[in-house]
Amino acid sequence: MVEVRNIRKTFGETVAVESVSFTASPGGVFGLIGPNGAGKSTAIRMIMNIFRPDSGEVLFDGHPITEHDKNRIGYLPEERGLYKTVTVNEMLIYLARLKGASAAVAQKRIDEWLERFKLTAWQHKKIDELSKGMSQKVQFIASIAHDPEIVFFDEPFSGLDPVSSDLMRDTILELGRTNRTVLISTHIMEHAEKICSDIVLIDRGREIVSGPLKSVKEEYGHRSVIVEFDGDRSIFDTMAGVRVIAGYPRYVELRLDEGLSPDSVFTSIAGRISVQRFEVTTPTLHRIFVEQVGREAVSHELS
Amino acid sequence: MNYRKLFTIILQEFRMTAATKSFLIMTILGPFLIGAIAILPGVLAQRQSQPSGDTRVGIATESTDTFSQFDTFLADSPLNTVRFETEEQGRNAIADGEIQGVLVIPENFADAPILRYVSRTGTDMQVSAMLQAAAGTIVTNARIADAGLDPQRIAELTRTPAVRSVRLESGDDSSGADGFAILLTALTFVMLIYMTVLLYGQMIGRSVLTEKIVNTKEIMLSSVRPSELLFGKIFGKGAASLVQYGVWIGIAALIITVIGPRFDIALPTGLTAVNLGFLLVFFLLGFFLYSTAFAAIGSGAQDEQQFGQLSIPVIVFLIIPLVLVSPIVMNPEGALVLGLSHFPLTSPIVMLLRILVDRPVWWEILLSIALLLGAIALAGAGAARIFSVGILKGGKAGSWKEMISWIRQ
Numbered sequence: 001m002v003e004v005r006n007i008r009k010t011f012g013e014t015v016a017v018e019s020v021s022f023t024a025s026p027g028g029v030f031g032l033i034g035p036n037g038a039g040k041s042t043a044i045r046m047i048m049n050i051f052r053p054d055s056g057e058v059l060f061d062g063h064p065i066t067e068h069d070k071n072r073i074g075y076l077p078e079e080r081g082l083y084k085t086v087t088v089n090e091m092l093i094y095l096a097r098l099k100g101a102s103a104a105v106a107q108k109r110i111d112e113w114l115e116r117f118k119l120t121a122w123q124h125k126k127i128d129e130l131s132k133g134m135s136q137k138v139q140f141i142a143s144i145a146h147d148p149e150i151v152f153f154d155e156p157f158s159g160l161d162p163v164s165s166d167l168m169r170d171t172i173l174e175l176g177r178t179n180r181t182v183l184i185s186t187h188i189m190e191h192a193e194k195i196c197s198d199i200v201l202i203d204r205g206r207e208i209v210s211g212p213l214k215s216v217k218e219e220y221g222h223r224s225v226i227v228e229f230d231g232d233r234s235i236f237d238t239m240a241g242v243r244v245i246a247g248y249p250r251y252v253e254l255r256l257d258e259g260l261s262p263d264s265v266f267t268s269i270a271g272r273i274s275v276q277r278f279e280v281t282t283p284t285l286h287r288i289f290v291e292q293v294g295r296e297a298v299s300h301e302l303s
Numbered sequence: 304m305n306y307r308k309l310f311t312i313i314l315q316e317f318r319m320t321a322a323t324k325s326f327l328i329m330t331i332l333g334p335f336l337i338g339a340i341a342i343l344p345g346v347l348a349q350r351q352s353q354p355s356g357d358t359r360v361g362i363a364t365e366s367t368d369t370f371s372q373f374d375t376f377l378a379d380s381p382l383n384t385v386r387f388e389t390e391e392q393g394r395n396a397i398a399d400g401e402i403q404g405v406l407v408i409p410e411n412f413a414d415a416p417i418l419r420y421v422s423r424t425g426t427d428m429q430v431s432a433m434l435q436a437a438a439g440t441i442v443t444n445a446r447i448a449d450a451g452l453d454p455q456r457i458a459e460l461t462r463t464p465a466v467r468s469v470r471l472e473s474g475d476d477s478s479g480a481d482g483f484a485i486l487l488t489a490l491t492f493v494m495l496i497y498m499t500v501l502l503y504g505q506m507i508g509r510s511v512l513t514e515k516i517v518n519t520k521e522i523m524l525s526s527v528r529p530s531e532l533l534f535g536k537i538f539g540k541g542a543a544s545l546v547q548y549g550v551w552i553g554i555a556a557l558i559i560t561v562i563g564p565r566f567d568i569a570l571p572t573g574l575t576a577v578n579l580g581f582l583l584v585f586f587l588l589g590f591f592l593y594s595t596a597f598a599a600i601g602s603g604a605q606d607e608q609q610f611g612q613l614s615i616p617v618i619v620f621l622i623i624p625l626v627l628v629s630p631i632v633m634n635p636e637g638a639l640v641l642g643l644s645h646f647p648l649t650s651p652i653v654m655l656l657r658i659l660v661d662r663p664v665w666w667e668i669l670l671s672i673a674l675l676l677g678a679i680a681l682a683g684a685g686a687a688r689i690f691s692v693g694i695l696k697g698g699k700a701g702s703w704k705e706m707i708s709w710i711r712q
């Protein structure tokens with residue numbers, strides 16, 4: 001289990017992370033989500049003990065991280081890189097040994113993972129000869145070859161083709177199911193939506209939304225209504241308690257105020273326009289992200 | 304410090320350095336260089352003292368008497384003389400390859416200010432020096448005889464002793480060091496230290512820079528402490544350099560103990576086991592001092608070009624002793640030399656030079672080594688701090704001022 005409590009990090013005048021807290025437990029996939037430059041990488045580096053937070057703390061199973069804990073963690077950094085002049089196998093063994101694994105045990109796992117990612121033929125080739133996608137997969141294997149209890153994948157899907165991307169997704173879900181603590185960071189909401197059980201959304205170093213994905217969606221999303229119709233679109237513009245968040249001549253997406261039920265909207269438009277489709281939706285994480293980050297941006301501008 | 308991880312890094316860095324073609328080439332070429340420098344001067348000196356047993360030179364003179372004087376004088380030399388009536392005949396003989404050159408004796412031999420020696424190359428100094436000695440003695444003897452004196456008696460009275468430099472410590476006069484041989488050994492050692500310290504230092508700096516450029520830094524730092532990574536690199540590459548030095552010194556020892564005596568080649572006087580030991584000690588000290596400096600530079604720079612620029616102030620200190628080799632050898636006890644032989648950035652080379660040409664008292668050597676060890680400890684601690692800040696730093700390169708400020712972070 002990883003507990004992050006109010007971590008904060010500044011570089012000179014710049015506040016990279018203002019305050020972020022969350023708890024990631026074994027058995028699911030935890031998503032650290034935010035736009036580029038939100039402070040994700042700095043937060044991850046603090047969790048990985050590469051940076052020390054100015055204040056706040058990161059706890060692994062209830063205690064501050066020790067050097068020994070580093071061996072229990074697997075890390076796929078966003079900035080990928082491997083030594084170019086060594087072979088795939090040599091690199092993987094080296095990194096596993098730096099995590100405290102014995103060469104023999106690591107070799108067995110490396111063989112299995114290379115097989116699974118269809119890289120066995122490349123095992124004794126130099127890293128230099130790999131394509132970008134292949135070296136991406138090798139790096140992923142490097143992060144798990146020592147069989148860590150806690151794994152952190154920073155933007156795990158970037159640079160992968162759809163087939164590899166699916167393989168990666170299945171592997172990450174499997175790691176979660178086998179009772180490991182799995183954290184991923186991403187700015188692509190579709191990925192987070194597909195695999196995360198819990199999320200924290202951060203922007204400008206601050207936590208904006210957090211919790212189980214299901215409840216986040218319920219909290220921020222049960223008042224979204226999609227209407228497809230024939231008729232005069234302007235009736236939505238004058239309707240009390242209703243805001244058009246996406247409008248086209250025959251399609252609108254509506255956000256309803258607190259207390260206004262979708263039923264009353266349906267009642268008031270019935271008969272005035274010809275309704276083809278009326279749907280109460282949970283908004284996508286993408287929508288929540290855009291809205292929340294946008295709102296933050298506005299309040300940030302005002303302050 | 305987790306020593307198991309440190310050892311893993313050392314091993315990997317060693318392999319990545321030693322298992323390369325360039326390492327192999329340098330290890331093999333090194334002994335050739337050393338061998339050339341160690342053996343060639345002796346061989347050349349031997350060849351120079353007895354140029355070639357059958358060098359035929361002509362003496363162009365009408366006087367058989369003059370010729371026989373030359374012939375007698377040069378009887379013990381490697382030169383064989385042949386008489387020609389005219390210069391023309393001598394020139395033809397050169398063209399035919401019968402003789403190497405011809406000394407032209409003019410009619411006014413006794414008063415001639417200059418004699419001409421015509422030869423194929425015009426540069427055979429040894430031969431012309433012998434001919435000059437012969438002509439000089441013959442003319443002088445003729446003049447002395449003309450003055451009614453006995454040339455033999457004059458020669459006895461004006462005989463001068465030769466002066467030869469002998470090192471204080473060397474008990475045996477016959478093996479006394481000659482300055483040229485010492486200078487040669489000194490130059491070899493200095494070049495070797497300079498090249499290897501620079502090469503391995505920069506290799507370590509580039510290796511740190513590579514962690515940044517190819518982005519392995521984060522995955523490394525999520526597994527090990529910055530200090531483990533830094534010292535793993537330094538010790539790993541250091542071990543590779545030791546292997547190289549081991550091979551070189553082994554070959555030098557072989558030359559000293561086996562090849563030299565068996566083939567009766569005079570070895571440069573400075574090439575002794577003790578001096579080779581000092582070479583290794585000062586190389587290691589210089590290596591550790593400079594490699595920590597280059598590692599710090601590597602963590603501050605963002606690319607090769609910046610690395611090169613930031614390295615310049617450090618390289619200058621390596622070059623200073625190189626430029627001063629000649630003054631140091633000539634005046635090894637000057638104030639500047641004393642200072643430079645204790646200043647850590649220059650002492651690896653300057654103290655070694657002093658040891659070679661003017662063995663300093665033992666405590667001076669120890670003081671120099673102690674100061675170097677102190678400087679290495681300081682530089683190591685500073686480099687570890689600069690490294691841990693700099694390696695994660697992106698954007699523009701740190702200046703030296705900025706990098707030093709990282710030490711306090």
